[in-house]
Amino acid sequence: MAEPRLILTQDDIDEGCAHLAAVCPVWARVLPDLGPLPLRRQPDGFAAMAQAIVGQQVSVAAAAAIWGRLQAAGLDHQATLRDADDDTLRAAGLSRPKARYLRGIAAAGLDWEGLRALPDDRAIAELVALPGIGVWTAEIYLKFALGRADVFAAGDLALQEAARGMYGLTDRPGPAALRVMAEPWAPWRAVAARGLWAYYRWAKGREGIS
Numbered sequence: 092m093a094e095p096r097l098i099l100t101q102d103d104i105d106e107g108c109a110h111l112a113a114v115c116p117v118w119a120r121v122l123p124d125l126g127p128l129p130l131r132r133q134p135d136g137f138a139a140m141a142q143a144i145v146g147q148q149v150s151v152a153a154a155a156a157i158w159g160r161l162q163a164a165g166l167d168h169q170a171t172l173r174d175a176d177d178d179t180l181r182a183a184g185l186s187r188p189k190a191r192y193l194r195g196i197a198a199a200g201l202d203w204e205g206l207r208a209l210p211d212d213r214a215i216a217e218l219v220a221l222p223g224i225g226v227w228t229a230e231i232y233l234k235f236a237l238g239r240a241d242v243f244a245a246g247d248l249a250l251q252e253a254a255r256g257m258y259g260l261t262d263r264p265g266p267a268a269l270r271v272m273a274e275p276w277a278p279w280r281a282v283a284a285r286g287l288w289a290y291y292r293w294a295k296g297r298e299g300i301s
Contacts, residue, residue, distance in 0.1 A: 095211060096240040096278050104128050107240065107282025114275045118286070121257055125289040128282065131235050136203045137169040139236035140218075141193055143228050145185070157184035173197035192223025211239055234281045243280040245269040253287035256294050 098104060108128065111118035133139050145161070146154035158167070160183040166172045172180075172193055180190035199221050206214045211233060218229035230244040244250065245266040254272060255263045264272060276283040 097238040098130070098132070098240045098281060099238060101127070101130055103240065104130060104282055104285070107279030108286070110279045111276055111283055111286065117257055118276075118283075121290060122286060125286060125293060128285040128289055131285065132238055133235055135207065135232075135236035137172075137197065138167045140196060140224070140228075140232055141167060141172065143231050144189055144192055144196070144223055146231075147189070147223075147228060153184075160184055169197045189223065195222035196224070207237060211242055214239075234284065239281060241278045241280045243270070243273050243276075243284055245273065247284075249291045250284055250287045253291040253294070257287070257290055 098107070104127075108118075108122055112122055113119075133142075141161070142154075142158055145158050149157070161167050161172075164179070164183060166175055166180070166183060175190075175194070177187065177190060180193070181187070185193070201217065201221065206217060209217065214233055214237070215226065215229040218224045218232060219226060227244055227246045230242050233239040233242045234244065248263075251263045251265070251269055254260070254269055258272075273280050273283060
């Protein structure tokens with residue numbers, strides 16, 4: 092089994108950008124205006140997944156505020172969050188469903204280190220089996236915590252809207268259509284996602300992801 096390609100340094104981002112520019116004239120035109128794309132790597136493990144859950148369906152600013160309160164209360168660790176009560180988690184800004192999801196994930200005993208050795212599809216399957224983790228959240232974790240270079244998250248609305256704008260489409264592509272659009276960007280679709288988020292920020296004046 093071949094090891095998955097990883098994004099470890101800014102050189103990997105640069106290699107991915109060169110690939111995008113080579114396979115698509117739209118990327119070749121747009122990338123120079125976006126500036127250096129961010130590495131956006133973070134340590135893998137429970138805290139990275141918890142932060143992704145916190146960021147579901149809220150603004151970037153709201154997610155940052157809630158995560159900051161959890162960190163200040165020492166609730167960014169698996170053991171402390173597992174044992175926290177509803178009132179404590181609500182005081183930090185978590186909704187009841189997110190509090191339930193995070194406690195369930197903390198109690199599940201997932202082998203976070205073992206995920207590093209799994210191919211993308213199997214790692215995603217392990218994650219979506221946990222409460223509150225859908226495909227989007229799993230793909231975000233693989234992209235930024237595990238550094239997987241070819242994970243895309245086509246269900247992300249900001250990516251869809253950025254693709255519509257970049258390619259001059261009348262309608263925003265849905266997940267299936269965006270996955271088809273992204274096929275030529277392999278094996279650097281995670282770099283393409285960074286580029287689309289950067290385009291979204293440039294076009295809309297706000298972040299598309301926390």
